[in-house]
Amino acid sequence: MAQVFAYLTHSNGVLDDAALELATAAKAISSSPATAIVAGHGVDAVAASAASIFEKVIKVDHAALSYPNAEVVRKALVAVIPQGSVVLFAHSTFSMDCAPGLSIKLGASFVADIVGIEGVEGSSLKVVRQELGGEVSTHVDVDISAGSVVAVRPGTFAPDEGKGAQGSVTDRSADLGDLSCERKFIEVQTPEAGDVDITKAEILISIGRGIEDEENIQLAMELKEAIGKGAEVSCSRPIVDAKWLEATRQVGTSGCTVKPKVYLACGISGSFQHMGGIKGGYIVAINKNPNAPIFQVADVGVVANIVEFLPVLTEKIASL
Amino acid sequence: MEILVCVKRVPDTAENEFVMNSAGNDIERDDLVYSVNEWDNYAVEEAIQIVEKVGGSVTVVTAADADADEILRREMAMGAENGLLLNDDAFVGSDCKGIAHILKGAVGKGNYDLILTGAQADEGSGAVGGMLAAMLDLPYASLVNRVEVGDGKLTVGREIEGGRREINEITLPCVLSIQTGINEPRYVGVRGIRKVASVEIPALGAAELGIDASCVGAKGAAVRKLDYFVPVKGAGAEMLAGSAEEIADKLVEILKTNGGIS
Numbered sequence A: 001m002a003q004v005f006a007y008l009t010h011s012n013g014v015l016d017d018a019a020l021e022l023a024t025a026a027k028a029i030s031s032s033p034a035t036a037i038v039a040g041h042g043v044d045a046v047a048a049s050a051a052s053i054f055e056k057v058i059k060v061d062h063a064a065l066s067y068p069n070a071e072v073v074r075k076a077l078v079a080v081i082p083q084g085s086v087v088l089f090a091h092s093t094f095s096m097d098c099a100p101g102l103s104i105k106l107g108a109s110f111v112a113d114i115v116g117i118e119g120v121e122g123s124s125l126k127v128v129r130q131e132l133g134g135e136v137s138t139h140v141d142v143d144i145s146a147g148s149v150v151a152v153r154p155g156t157f158a159p160d161e162g163k164g165a166q167g168s169v170t171d172r173s174a175d176l177g178d179l180s181c182e183r184k185f186i187e188v189q190t191p192e193a194g195d196v197d198i199t200k201a202e203i204l205i206s207i208g209r210g211i212e213d214e215e216n217i218q219l220a221m222e223l224k225e226a227i228g229k230g231a232e233v234s235c236s237r238p239i240v241d242a243k244w245l246e247a248t249r250q251v252g253t254s255g256c257t258v259k260p261k262v263y264l265a266c267g268i269s270g271s272f273q274h275m276g277g278i279k280g281g282y283i284v285a286i287n288k289n290p291n292a293p294i295f296q297v298a299d300v301g302v303v304a305n306i307v308e309f310l311p312v313l314t315e316k317i318a319s320l
Numbered sequence B: 001m002e003i004l005v006c007v008k009r010v011p012d013t014a015e016n017e018f019v020m021n022s023a024g025n026d027i028e029r030d031d032l033v034y035s036v037n038e039w040d041n042y043a044v045e046e047a048i049q050i051v052e053k054v055g056g057s058v059t060v061v062t063a064a065d066a067d068a069d070e071i072l073r074r075e076m077a078m079g080a081e082n083g084l085l086l087n088d089d090a091f092v093g094s095d096c097k098g099i100a101h102i103l104k105g106a107v108g109k110g111n112y113d114l115i116l117t118g119a120q121a122d123e124g125s126g127a128v129g130g131m132l133a134a135m136l137d138l139p140y141a142s143l144v145n146r147v148e149v150g151d152g153k154l155t156v157g158r159e160i161e162g163g164r165r166e167i168n169e170i171t172l173p174c175v176l177s178i179q180t181g182i183n184e185p186r187y188v189g190v191r192g193i194r195k196v197a198s199v200e201i202p203a204l205g206a207a208e209l210g211i212d213a214s215c216v217g218a219k220g221a222a223v224r225k226l227d228y229f230v231p232v233k234g235a236g237a238e239m240l241a242g243s244a245e246e247i248a249d250k251l252v253e254i255l256k257t258n259g260g261i262s
């Protein structure tokens, strides 16, 4: 059985929660304990928290790893991971940067954004994935005979709350070798705060590509006015990409995280990157496609054309 | 700057409702509406804008069957000078690594300073760009939403979580995967398409590309799809039925019970 490794991300000296989910994922692949890998500079505390989840932790510490530049991290991983291993990542902007190239350098197979593990038989790992923005799912057979790099969608596995591990940390920094690379990290820029703060709203009227036309955004604004205090208009990414609304109104992994009392998703398909920004509240989905993935996660669904339906709802609320 | 942009023809999620085929091993593809992968349009636009600033030319390439001719022409109508179709029976059934392998063959046929891909395509892998870069031993940055051309290098912004942007300097030649929103892809009209209708698009197979057929296609694939299915609906949403008026009344009640309006 292949040895399983889990690459753990951390920020500001704190291990990301995804570590607990990867611990569960690792158990779905192998009954032998997985090894966590913590890379960075001055990461003893992070490695110690990893050791409370995993029995074995590899620490690699180097000034060049102060910021997780994917190209540098990849070199570090190639230096410490034996060929033929299964390497788990949490699917994120970091894994998208690092994992595909790592699989090539390790001579391993690669599978991204998996949403389930069905099991391992011999050298075959069977996983579940989604395609076309979550409209369809597939069972995928991954050949792990030469190892594999596997990125797991956040939220797929329950956090491993065992917390029993009193793991040992092995320092492999001496094995790193040359970490120089042709991509240099400069800085991280944070977005400027906008005039609207959708994170404070109690009711979000959120519009997606289904709004069809820039001028139809008015329909959402009118509903917001009718509801009044506590209501705000937010949106999915394509609306920001089209510059129909400001980036500060975008909900999702690359936008804002919101927790309104009610989230009214209008013409939004329900991609995981969008839903990843909704951390609570009652979700109402209005979509013209009865098979839209969002109906699987919403509390209440309405099959309707939002361009026709929103004015009806606005009218009702205005006449209260 | 000589720029190669990798593009893929994908089913258009806005135009289709997906159903299983009768064998249950794939979606019914016969009547699907296809278009260029959304991310690839941004990549082509970015390449064109770079060339408009510093000179050079843009080549668009796809590994696909001959049906993909239409998307190559669409991107050429945007302003890409050359198109390249990588087509061979041996390529059918390739996984992401196989596709990267085929594209590597095409890179070897040219002299490119910059190679762009989309951040991800219909299968949501986001893999081909990073694999191609690693195979070519070129530096790579993913999810790029800003590019500034410098001397022998680029300053690129990568989109990371929470709307933040990670700035990097990367030496040329390199591979970047492009994120949506980086620019506003130009509109392509029927007239533009007509203009490039008769431009010759070379088609290259495994032999011309110097590709070992055992690395590509279904045989070379370590990742194989077994079937397609529509996920079993879990608890799922309670679906409201009735006329628009009746549904709106129910929603008003829901808004009242769950907070916000009185």
Ligand SMILES: Cc1cc2nc3c(=O)[nH]c(=O)nc-3n(C[C@H](O)[C@H](O)[C@H](O)COP(=O)(O)OP(=O)(O)OC[C@H]3O[C@@H](n4cnc5c(N)ncnc54)[C@H](O)[C@@H]3O)c2cc1C
Residues within 6 Å of the ligand: A093, A133, A207, A208, A209, A210, A211, A212, A235, A236, A237, A238, A250, A251, A252, A253, A254, A255, A256, A266, A267, A268, A269, A270, A271, A272, A273, A274, A277, A286, A287, A288, A289, A292, A304, A305, A306, A307, B013, B014, B119, B120, B143
């Ligand atoms: C790294 C990364 C980060 C990302 N971050 C985010 C993020 O932060 N936020 C985000 O939203 N996305 C994000 N995305 C994009 C995400 O993957 C989806 O592409 C996006 O969320 C889709 O937006 P949508 O649902 O509005 O559009 P679509 O997926 O196109 O869905 C439109 C929906 O509207 C319905 N519809 C069409 N017309 C009508 C009508 N008249 N009436 C009613 N319904 C209609 C359709 O049936 C469809 O379900 C990210 C992607 C990547 C790769």
Ligand SMILES: Nc1ncnc2c1ncn2[C@@H]1O[C@H](COP(=O)(O)O)[C@@H](O)[C@H]1O
Residues within 6 Å of the ligand: B005, B006, B007, B008, B037, B039, B040, B061, B062, B063, B064, B096, B099, B103, B116, B117, B118, B119, B120, B121, B122, B123, B124, B125, B126, B127, B128, B129
């Ligand atoms: N068959 C293909 N031909 C050319 N480019 C491709 C192909 N498949 C994927 N790509 C490129 O790789 C990017 C990411 O695709 P993927 O890794 O499949 O999510 C796409 O946006 C394209 O730029």
